[in-house]
Amino acid sequence: MQINRKFLGHLYMVLFLVYLLVPLAVMSGAAFNASKLPTVIPWKGWTDQWFIALYHDNRIWVAVRNTVLVAIAVVIIAVPVGAAGAILVNSISGRVRAVLYGMMVAPILVPGVVIGISTLLFWHQFSVGSGLHLSVLGQVSYIASFVMLLVLARLQSFDQGLEEAALDLGASHGQVMRRILLPHLYPALGAGAAISFFQSIENFNVTLFTRGGADTLTVYVFSKVRSGITPTINALALLLIMVTLVLAVIYEINRRNKARLEAAREAEGRRAEDAEMVAS
Amino acid sequence: MNDLLRRYGKGLTWTFIGLTFFWLIILVVLPDFKLLESSFRPYLPVTEVGGPKDVYSFGNYLQIFGNEVDFNFFGLHFPLAARIKVFVLTIFYSGVVTLITFILAYPLSFYLAKVVSPKSLPTLFLLLFVPLWVSEVLRSFAWYIILTLKGPLNVFLMTIGVISKEIRWIDGYSPVVVTLVYAYVLFMLFPLYNAMQSLDSNQIEAADDLGAPWWRIHWRVILPHAKPGIASGAVMVFMLSAGSLLVPAIINSTTGNWFTQTIQGIMLEGQDWNAGAAFAFMLLLFCTIAVSVAMRVFRVSLSDIAK
Numbered sequence: 001m002q003i004n005r006k007f008l009g010h011l012y013m014v015l016f017l018v019y020l021l022v023p024l025a026v027m028s029g030a031a032f033n034a035s036k037l038p039t040v041i042p043w044k045g046w047t048d049q050w051f052i053a054l055y056h057d058n059r060i061w062v063a064v065r066n067t068v069l070v071a072i073a074v075v076i077i078a079v080p081v082g083a084a085g086a087i088l089v090n091s092i093s094g095r096v097r098a099v100l101y102g103m104m105v106a107p108i109l110v111p112g113v114v115i116g117i118s119t120l121l122f123w124h125q126f127s128v129g130s131g132l133h134l135s136v137l138g139q140v141s142y143i144a145s146f147v148m149l150l151v152l153a154r155l156q157s158f159d160q161g162l163e164e165a166a167l168d169l170g171a172s173h174g175q176v177m178r179r180i181l182l183p184h185l186y187p188a189l190g191a192g193a194a195i196s197f198f199q200s201i202e203n204f205n206v207t208l209f210t211r212g213g214a215d216t217l218t219v220y221v222f223s224k225v226r227s228g229i230t231p232t233i234n235a236l237a238l239l240l241i242m243v244t245l246v247l248a249v250i251y252e253i254n255r256r257n258k259a260r261l262e263a264a265r266e267a268e269g270r271r272a273e274d275a276e277m278v279a280s
Numbered sequence: 281m282n283d284l285l286r287r288y289g290k291g292l293t294w295t296f297i298g299l300t301f302f303w304l305i306i307l308v309v310l311p312d313f314k315l316l317e318s319s320f321r322p323y324l325p326v327t328e329v330g331g332p333k334d335v336y337s338f339g340n341y342l343q344i345f346g347n348e349v350d351f352n353f354f355g356l357h358f359p360l361a362a363r364i365k366v367f368v369l370t371i372f373y374s375g376v377v378t379l380i381t382f383i384l385a386y387p388l389s390f391y392l393a394k395v396v397s398p399k400s401l402p403t404l405f406l407l408l409f410v411p412l413w414v415s416e417v418l419r420s421f422a423w424y425i426i427l428t429l430k431g432p433l434n435v436f437l438m439t440i441g442v443i444s445k446e447i448r449w450i451d452g453y454s455p456v457v458v459t460l461v462y463a464y465v466l467f468m469l470f471p472l473y474n475a476m477q478s479l480d481s482n483q484i485e486a487a488d489d490l491g492a493p494w495w496r497i498h499w500r501v502i503l504p505h506a507k508p509g510i511a512s513g514a515v516m517v518f519m520l521s522a523g524s525l526l527v528p529a530i531i532n533s534t535t536g537n538w539f540t541q542t543i544q545g546i547m548l549e550g551q552d553w554n555a556g557a558a559f560a561f562m563l564l565l566f567c568t569i570a571v572s573v574a575m576r577v578f579r580v581s582l583s584d585i586a587k
Contacts, residue, residue: 005494009391013404016388020411023422023462026432030425038425040432084299091284103304105582109515109571110564111523113540114315117560121318121553122311141307163287173289202415204526205540209547218417218526225421225530237418244413252406 024241031234038231050235057232063215066132070207070216071200073136074143078196079189081140082147087181089148090155105149107142112205115141120210130212138206143199147192154188312564319558340558363542370539371566373453374521377460381468381517382510384461389472389509390502394481412466420530423459424450427531453536456528460521467520468513475509476502511578515571522567539563 026040031051034044054060085104089097107115119138120130128134158181166176182189204218211219224233284293320336328334344363351360351368360368392404411419426433427449434446449455479502487497503510528538543563547556575581 006395009387009395012387013391013396016384017407019462020408023419023426024411024414026426027418027422037430039428039430040425081299081303084296085303088284088296088300100304102582103308107308109519109567111519111540111560111567113523113525113543114560114564114567115311117543117547117553117556118311118315119307121557122314124553125314137307141303141311144303144307160287167287173287173292177288177292198413204417205523208525208544218415221415221417221421222526222530225424226532233421237414237421240418241414244410248406248410248413252403255402 027234028238028241030231031238033231036230038229038234050231053230053232054235054239059215060217060220060232060236063217063220066214067201067217070132070136070139071197074139074200075193075196077136078140078144078147079193082144082192083151083185083189085144085148086151086155090152104145106145108145110142112142112203113209116206116209119206130210132211132214132216134210134212135203135207135216138210139200139203142206143196146195146199147189150188150192150195151185154185158184315557315561315564318554319561321554323552323554340555341562343555343558344562366537366542367539367562369453370522373457374460374518377457377464377521378468378514378518380457380461381465382472382514384465385468385472385513389469389476389506390498392473393476393479394484408466408469416463417526417530419463420459420527423455423462424530424532427455427458450531450533451535452533455531455533456536456538459527459531460524463524463527464517464520467516471509471512471516472506473509475506475512479505507578508580508584511574511580512584515574518570518574519567522570523563 027038029040030038032046032048033040034047034049089100089104092100115138119134119141123134123137124130162180163176166180171179202218203216204222207216207219208222215223221233221236284296288296319340320338322333322335322337322339324331324333344367345361347362348359349362349365351358351365392401396404425431429446429448429450431449433449434443437443438446483501483505484497487501492500523540524538525540525544528536528541529544539559540563543556543559546552546559550556
């Protein structure tokens with residue numbers, strides 16, 4: 001019975017992974033099909049024409065460049081803003097804290113459509129026209145929340161006594177910040193930057209309403225799907241999936257190496273202990 | 281606050297406050313006020329903006345009425361304005377998406393939290409994360425390819441002889457629901473897993489030793505413990521679904537319109553920004569109410585959901 005249930009669990013896990021991966025495989029496969037419509041059946045023979053078409057499609061590369069620029073700008077603004085918010089919330093308590101915290105978390109749950117439209121209307125009254133700069137501001141308004149949550153979690157494990165000690169020993173405020181608080185926050189800031197970058201690349205709703213005439217990758221793919229698709233998009237999808245996979249594999253190899261090192265170190269420690277026991 | 285001043289001095293403290301002010305007031309609060317204000321303004325040619333006709337009214341909100349169509353709710357027919365119908369159906373089907381993702385994710389999160397050996401967990405999570413990292417627009421596109429009339433699903437089903445004629449899958453709301461489930465199921469899985477993982481396995485064993493059947497263990501021990509995770513996942517998936525524009529727009533089922541598409545039509549095709557603001561505000565209002573109700577029902581706080 002127990003074994004049976006375990007087997008069902010493994011089976012479900014495998015089926016779930018198949019469910020997640022098959023659509024991606026179908027999409028990638030269509031990139032090599034000579035058919036003019038993106039599909040895997042009927043198979044009309046292998047081709048690399050869609051990759052060549054992708055290479056020559058200038059609009060895509062402009063969109064890629066825009067996407068990366070917007071993402072970088074979002075990281076540059078969202079990380080300090082979110083971190084400042086977290087430090088502020090962490091230093092107060094009571095009712096004000098609850099309200100402030102609520103205001104900082106709420107943007108995550110606000111639909112992107114609402115953020116996009118409100119950003120557009122707000123800046124329009126100051127004669128700031130739509131464009132990617134507004135997309136950046138709109139995206140920051142909710143992406144900073146993710147950074148805030150990460151930094152706030154990290155602050156829970158921060159020993160404020162360290163700052164006290166530094167101040168007592170005559171450190172300036174800037175030094176306390178630079179040498180004690182920031183180093184402790186680096187992991188959270190790094191994770192925040194990574195999440196901000198990917199959230200920004202993923203964003204569609206906010207960008208659609210604020211972009212003006214400029215393209216980002218998601219908007220471009222969207223407009224392509226709407227206006228007669230060719231498998232060029234599939235070729236692009238395959239490339240992006242490959243990048244993701246390579247990153248994932250690198251991450252996994254890194255993790256395994258670390259785990260092995262850790263295990264080796266532990267074993268060594270045990271051996272040393274044993275030797276000590278024998279010696280005494 | 282004083283604590284902050286003592287630690288970091290005036291300059292840094294004011295920098296923190298300034299940055300937070302910029303974020304919460306300039307980027308969040310004021311734009312939302314502007315949204316509300318605009319939503320009461322009429323749609324006028326540029327020359328008449330600020331003129332005598334530019335007065336506040338509920339005109340934009342009233343646009344949701346009119347153009348009545350037949351609404352079939354589980355066999356119950358009654359006339360309903362087309363846009364209200366879309367609104368109601370968007371909420372209804374977002375609920376359906378939430379329920380399906382829960383049913384799909386529950387066994388898996390239990391398996392990950394309590395059955396599988398901890399050693400293989402990081403690898404499994406990586407495998408689960410890879411599809412999540414692939415852009416949402418591409419994942420929706422993948423389902424569009426699968427579901428098209430001449431697509432792989434129909435060909436496959438016809439080859440193995442289940443159907444004799446192609447089925448038009450992209451019709452009504454089901455293709456949108458299918459794709460939304462695929463896009464957001466992991467947002468249900470991770471909070472559920474987090475909640476279950478903190479449950480002491482001894483509790484399950486104790487219940488088992490005392491003779492509880494497996495379904496009662498789930499009902500009385502695991503489900504109550506996982507409640508914050510369920511609330512968090514449900515709110516997340518529901519909000520993402522109801523606010524999704526990308527998925528319904530890419531699937532493009534003409535008989536399965538989403539409320540966000542209505543807003544997009546008014547804003548970008550109709551260029552009536554004020555009416556768009558009114559409709560966006562309705563969506564925002566509904567979302568606020570929905571989250572508050574969910575928090576009451578599950579008795580969780582915002583910080584539980586944000587985890």
